[in-house]
Amino acid sequence: MCQSPLQKPDRTAQPLLSVRAIPSSEGVRPEVRNLLMPSRRRLPGQLAIFTTFLLMLLAVSPSAWAHTGLGPLKPSGEFDWQGVGAWYQWDFHPSIIIGITVLTTLYSLGNTVWRRKYGWSDQPATRIQVGLFTGAMLLLFFSLDGPLHHLADQLLFSAHMLQHMILQLIWAPMLVLAVPSWLWTAVLVRPKRIAPIAKLLTRPAVAFLLYQGVIGGWHVPWMYNLALTQHNMHIVQHLLFMSTAVITWLVVLAPEPSLAASHPQRMVFIFGHMAAMKLLGLIISLSDHVLYTFYATKPQVFGLNALGDQQLGGMFMWLPGGSVLWLGLGRIWWNWLKKGTPPRGMTGIASLDAARMAQKASVQAMAEPATDAPE
Numbered sequence: 001m002c003q004s005p006l007q008k009p010d011r012t013a014q015p016l017l018s019v020r021a022i023p024s025s026e027g028v029r030p031e032v033r034n035l036l037m038p039s040r041r042r043l044p045g046q047l048a049i050f051t052t053f054l055l056m057l058l059a060v061s062p063s064a065w066a067h068t069g070l071g072p073l074k075p076s077g078e079f080d081w082q083g084v085g086a087w088y089q090w091d092f093h094p095s096i097i098i099g100i101t102v103l104t105t106l107y108s109l110g111n112t113v114w115r116r117k118y119g120w121s122d123q124p125a126t127r128i129q130v131g132l133f134t135g136a137m138l139l140l141f142f143s144l145d146g147p148l149h150h151l152a153d154q155l156l157f158s159a160h161m162l163q164h165m166i167l168q169l170i171w172a173p174m175l176v177l178a179v180p181s182w183l184w185t186a187v188l189v190r191p192k193r194i195a196p197i198a199k200l201l202t203r204p205a206v207a208f209l210l211y212q213g214v215i216g217g218w219h220v221p222w223m224y225n226l227a228l229t230q231h232n233m234h235i236v237q238h239l240l241f242m243s244t245a246v247i248t249w250l251v252v253l254a255p256e257p258s259l260a261a262s263h264p265q266r267m268v269f270i271f272g273h274m275a276a277m278k279l280l281g282l283i284i285s286l287s288d289h290v291l292y293t294f295y296a297t298k299p300q301v302f303g304l305n306a307l308g309d310q311q312l313g314g315m316f317m318w319l320p321g322g323s324v325l326w327l328g329l330g331r332i333w334w335n336w337l338k339k340g341t342p343p344r345g346m347t348g349i350a351s352l353d354a355a356r357m358a359q360k361a362s363v364q365a366m367a368e369p370a371t372d373a374p375e
Contacts, residue, residue, distance in 0.1 A: 091153070096140070103137065121180065133175070157306075165317070169245075211244040221293070224294075281316075285310075
């Protein structure tokens with residue numbers, strides 16, 4: 001049939017945009033669909049690989065940093081006092097990249113291959129946990145290889161204190177929260193040889209003595225100066241700070257229920273840490289002479305002399321450090337409040353609640369025959 005010139009053309013027969021033009025997962029091979037539509041089960045491994053690749057790219061491409069105007073990455077100890085300034089330097093330590101790569105690989109394997117092989121859990125880490133882990137690894141890189149590390153190692157005691165606060169009070173809880181509860185169980189509870197050690201180290205008294213012993217010991221002046229002059233000792237210092245901080249936050253956050261102390265014990269644990277940190281910060285801040293002579297001969301940065309820099313470092317330990325611990329204390333108190341609040345109509349006292357429930361049951365039993373309709 002011929003169409004009349006006055007008749008409107010039928011535009012429904014030929015749509016301007018075909019539905020087939022929109023990509024769909026139907027009819028696509030599984031391996032292609034997996035790349036285009038990543039699932040939560042593959043997310044830990046994908047982000048872990050991306051994080052490692054990004055950090056290695058930053059570490060091994062000095063020419064890329066030269067084009068940014070920030071100056072090239074340099075091995076620790078090499079100074080360029082011209083151009084980018086005396087303090088804005090990027091250091092490169094292979095041990096940092098190796099450590100991040102190892103942690104990322106273990107986290108990825110635990111959430112993918114080992115989880116399925118050993119039946120640890122049906123679900124991998126959540127997106128929030130993977131994000132926390134990625135953030136923790138990036139924070140570790142920038143705090144130990146970035147300008148802050150250069151300031152801490154070469155110029156300022158206060159920068160060193162700030163670096164330690166970041167590792168102990170931000171990086172460590174991020175790492176603890178990033179690991180799923182079932183993975184902590186698989187690592188710390190199921191192995192028969194590790195479980196007793198984990199149980200011992202996560203006791204509040206033991207964890208407190210370990211953490212404060214490491215902190216106090218390494219802040220003895222001759223030990224602190226030794227760590228700054230001997231790079232291997234500096235690595236040991238940071239490893240001890242980070243490991244004891246993770247143990248401390250395992251006690252505070254209690255991701256593994258079988259290793260968790262009671263709420264009052266954990267609150268006392270945090271109060272003890274706050275008191276000890278404030279005391280050490282006060283001792284450093286109120287000293288009338290330079291305790292850490294390594295920094296006494298270093299060039300002044302930001303107008304700080306050695307004594308003023310030392311006082312500022314003590315203040316970092318005294319004020320911001322304690323403030324972060326208040327967040328952990330608030331979390332424990334809130335969880336305790338939710339757990340300790342009795343249901344409606346209950347008192348929270350076991351004997352009284354049991355008597356009340358028995359009385360209620362007897363009243364209901366006596367009322368049942370009266371409510372039955374006669375036949």
